[in-house]
Structures are given as structure tokens and as C-alpha cells.
Amino acid sequence: MNKVEEPKKPLAYLFITMIVLLLVMNLFAVPFAQQSKIKEVDYGTFMKMTQDKEIATVEIDENEIYFTSTSDKDQVYRTGVMNDPDLVDRLYDSGAEFSSDVKNSMSPLMVFFLYWILPILIFALIGYFMRKSLMDKAGGGSDAMTFTGMGKSGAKVYVQSTGGIRFSDVAGEDEAKENLAEIVSYLHDPSKYKAIGAKMPKGVLLVGPPGTGKTMLAKAVAGEANVPFFSMSGSEFVEMFVGMGASKVRDLFRQAKEKAPCIVFIDEIDAIGKKREGNFSGNDEREQTLNQLLTEMDGFEDNTGVIILAATNRPESLDPALTRPGRFDRRVPVELPDLKGREDILKVHAKNIRISDDVDFNKIARMASGASGAELANIVNEAALRAVRDNRKCATEADMEESIETVIAGYQKKNAILSTKEKLTVSYHETGHALVAALQSHTAPVQKITIIPRTSGALGYTMQVDEGNHYLMTKEEMLDQIATLTGGRAAEEVEFGTISTGASNDIEKATKMARAMVTQYGMTDDFDMVAMETVTNQYLGGDTSLSCSPETQKAIDAKIVAIVKQQHQKAKKLLEENHALLGKLAQYLYEKETITGDEFMNILNEEMAKKIPEKSE
Ligand code: ADP
Ligand code: ZN
Secondary structure, three states: OOOOOOOOOHHHHHHHHHHHHHHHHHHHHHHHHHHHHEEEOOHHHHHHHHHOOOEEEEEEOOOEEEEEEOOOOOOEEEEEOOOOOOHHHHHHHHOOEEOOOOOOOOOHHHHHHHHHHHHHHHHHHHHHHHHHHHHHHHHOOOOOOOOOOOOOOOOEEEOOOOOOOOHHHOOOOHHHHHHHHHHHHHHHOHHHHHHHOOOOOOEEEEEOOOOOOHHHHHHHHHHHHOOOEEEEEHHHHHHOOOOOHHHHHHHHHHHHHHHOOEEEEEEOOHHHHEOOOOOOOOOHHHHHHHHHHHHHHHHOOOOOOEEEEEEEOOHHHEOHHHHOOOOOOEEEEOOOOOHHHHHHHHHHHHOOOOEOOOOOHHHHHHHOOOOOHHHHHHHHHHHHHHHHHOOOOOEOHHHHHHHHHHHHHOOEOOOOOOOHHHHHHHHHHHHHHHHHHHHOOOOOOEEEEEOOOEOOOOOOEEEEOOOOOOOOOOHHHHHHHHHHHHHHHHHHHHHHOOOOHHHHHHHHHHHHHHHHHHHOOOOOOOOOOOOOEEEOOOOOOOOEEEOOOHHHHHHHHHHHHHHHHHHHHHHHHHHHHOHHHHHHHHHHHHHHOEEEHHHHHHHHHHHHHHHHHHHHO
């Protein structure tokens, strides 16, 4: 769906063609035209015509003589020069007229045609064909038609057609759709709103993480309302048209007003709408563009029928001037899909590929927790690609599962050869995660464990999958999860008495989690419900900035270390108590390389059953 359109530069092409043509004309066309008019004759003919007084005009060059005859003054003859001393006298006697441009003699009409009419005709033809080919390209097979005015805005006009996107193509995101449905209804019948005096917001801001379908939703609004769709990306404004951002904005709105009712969509609006700085060092270009946008938005009256939709994943960085009433005053969150949403998105995209009927989409959706719409679309496509690679007619559930792993962890590294010792270390490490998870009560069930290296650099991983939706996490769940994360390292310690570099990712995650517990969720007694950190980048990885004194920072760091350490000890203790079980599971994983959660639980339960009677005796 992400169409990448090459910027077209018809003007530049035209310019080059023009220059080339002019050169060609001058080099060939004119001499050629004359050449065809000039008739070569021998000197005898020339002498005879002189004698018969048939020469009208004559020009004597160094090597050639050009002349015309009295019978046909348009016909130029040429002959060579002979050693003929009294030629001039004879010519004079014959009544010939001496001229200096016989060879260039062309009828004025001919000159006019060659120099003026012909070039214009050629350019007109070129222009016609270029326009035609542009139209064909835009119209053929795509759901959009693109006009690119010469030197005018590069904003693309998508005129709706049968291939247009509708709300039904966007799975999940029901709240966003509900919100936007009002705009569709307004575009259908503005008078209804005018009658009661209601004003539609001029601008609607779609905010959410990348790949959640913001662009799709905007297109769907245009599709549902059956109105033209102008789209432009904020970064295009500042990058593609250096020094022209403001005029591009003007153009865009001029076009939009002509075509109203319509939708103007500005993607990545944060690229132009970033907070303006008080000092002078700011980006001038960007500020001018932003100012122009604000002016345009204020400039058109309410109810003109132009609705501006804009998308961003950094709403906090937008200039307050953009979000104040009368501009982008409505904000529609487009969040990552929940379980139901993921299932629907998978189903929507699975319709486009051939897939076996028994695929459990719910299970796939659960496995792909946290995935965005774009990632889910990618997962479905990967599954189809895998089926083709294996020469199968349709994709299966196994393909889908594998492609989730591919999207999350990269492709399998078929030729990565681990030494026996390393492979054993990895299998103990992964079993450690899984076993610690299974032995605690507030954790998600293990779905799969694998020790096949991935292109992402992961040597193996343990996949845990929640049963349903999860909106809240309790303190116990967070602590158990930290323990699970430390389980890999703990297993290495318990079995080998030494540690490896394989736990770096676990360490990072565990630290992040513990930090969040302390600084954001108020889960420690020491700091109670005081926020020590604010999230600055909610939709892009969630960067945070500290807001506390240096002393407090120290205390926070100490607290984080204490939490992780405690959980690490807990994990280690759990594994020491179940050392034999750990060994058995790790050995099994070592041989199989990939085991399912069920296989894992079967062995676990068997061993546990053996253990309990022993204890009770
Ligand atoms: P954004 O603009 O939020 O970054 P896009 O609208 O460009 O995301 O979505 C990228 C692709 O992801 C879409 O073309 C579509 O294939 C897929 N996608 C995202 N969200 C959905 C959804 N809710 N339903 C169906 N497909 C989706
Ligand atoms: Zn690990």
C-alpha cells in the first residue's frame, strides 16, 4: 500500500530536449534544406547558360560558384571554380546579377517555417506525448490518478476510483473509525451541519505509533466520502523543496480549495510542525513553512469543505500553535491493535494470499503481541513467501508462526555453526528462562523455545504468549518477569558456574522494567507515588527524561539494582532447587533445537509428578 512515487520533472526534460533540438536544427536542418535545393551541374553547363544569358544571379566563392537561372529563380545551381580569367566579364555581359548570398537564398516563407513553425510544432508534439504518458502511468492499474502541474505543487491528487480504500479495509481501530465517520458524514452533506451552526474541525490529528494505519485511515475517509485526496509528507515539504516549503503549502491549499470538498493529508507533520524555538538559530525554512500552514488554516472559513488530516507519532513535539482551537483541534488516537484487532488485521491481509483454512488466527495474533498493523501485514506476506520457497500451493499455520519469528528475530541463520559447548550453553540459557517462567505464578505460559540462531544476532529465544488481552500489569507480574529475564543467566551460573555475554539483551530489558517500576509506576515504598521520570516519546520507543535531584537519582539507581538483584537471586534459587529438571529439559532442547510449549510442559509435569511422591514419603 505504501506507494513510493518518483518525483517527476517534466520541466527539466523539456528543457533538455529543447536545447538538443535547437542544436540539431542549426547543425543539420537548415543546411540540409538548402542542400536539397542546390543542384550540382558541370562547368560546361554553366558556361553554356552564361552564353545563353540564362543566369539570373551568381555568387563566386573560393572553390564553388552558385547561381540561379532566369527560368526558375528558386533553383540554386552549383559548380566548381575553373581557371577562367574573363569569366566575370562574360557574366557581366550576359546580364547576370552578382550577389553574395545566392547559396543562402531561401524563400522568406521557407525561413519562417523552418525557424519558427517547425520548432513550435515539435515542442507541441513532445509536450502532448509526455503528458499522455504521464497520465497513462498514473491511471494504469493504480487506485489513484496523479496530476503534476508544471512548477506547481507536487501534492498528489488522488481521485477516488473503484480501487479506493474504505473503512472496511482498515481492520480494528474502531474508535478511530467512529471518530472519523463524523467527518465522512460532514463531507457527504455539509448543509446539515451548516443548518444547525455546527463547525467541523478544520484539522484532525491522527496520532499513534508507526505502521498502525494512519495513512490508510485518511485515505479511507476520502474513499468513504467519495472526495479527492491530496497527500503530502511533512518531510517532503522541507527536504524536497528547499526554499520552497511555504509556496508549496500555498499551492497545496489553492488546489484543495478548487477541489473542495476534499481531504488534505499531511503525513509526518512533526517534520514541519516541531515546536519553534525562541532563539534565532532555528530552522528558518521549516518555520516559514509552518507559518504558511498556520496562515492557510486560519485563512479559509469554516465549512469550506476542506478537511485537513495530519499524522504524527510525536505529538508531544508539535508546536502548540498547531494544536490550538481552530487548527488541529481534534486528536484521534490510532493505537497499536489489541488481540482482537490483530486477529482482524491478519484476516484482512490473509484474504489477499492463498492460505489453508485451518489456520488459527487467534493463536497467531496472540503470538504477535505488540505488533503493529504494518508488521502484521508483513507477517502474512512472509508466510506466503515461505510457502512459495517450499513449492507449496498455499501458506499454512506453520508458515505464519515461522514468519512471526522472522519479523521479530530475523531469518534463521542456517549456516551458523555453534560449537557443542556454545550450543549447550544456549540451550541451558533458554531453558532457564522457560523454567523460571513456568515455576512462577504470575507469568505467561511458554509457547515455544528455540536455539536456532537468527540473523538478528539472537542465538535462541523463549516465546511466552499471554492468553488474552493485557492492559494492566501488577507489581507481582513485573517482578516475576524480571526474574524470568534473569533466568537465562541464572541457568548458566547454576550449570556451568560461569557466565557468558549471551544475557546482554535480558539485562537491558530487566533494567528498563525495574527502572519503570521505580520512576514511573510508583511501585516502591521509598518514592511512593512520585513521578521521577516523564515519557517524552510515547510512540517511538518511549524515551524518558529524568526530573529529579542528583541525590534522588543515586537513590533510584540503588533501588533498581536492588530489585534486579533480588529477582536474580530468586531465579537462581528456583533453578538450584530444580537442577535435575533443568538438565533434562536443556538436554531435550539441545537435541530437538526447537520445542513447543506443550512438549516443555509435558516433561515438566512428568518430572514434577515423580518428585511430589518422593517428598511426601
Ligand atoms: P502509518 O501511516 O500509521 O505509519 P500506514 O497507514 O502507512 O501506517 O500502514 C502501513 C500498512 O500497514 C498499510 O498499508 C497496511 O497494509 C497495514 N496496516 C496497518 N494498519 C492496518 C489496519 N488497521 N488494517 C489493515 N492493514 C493495516
Ligand atoms: Zn536470555
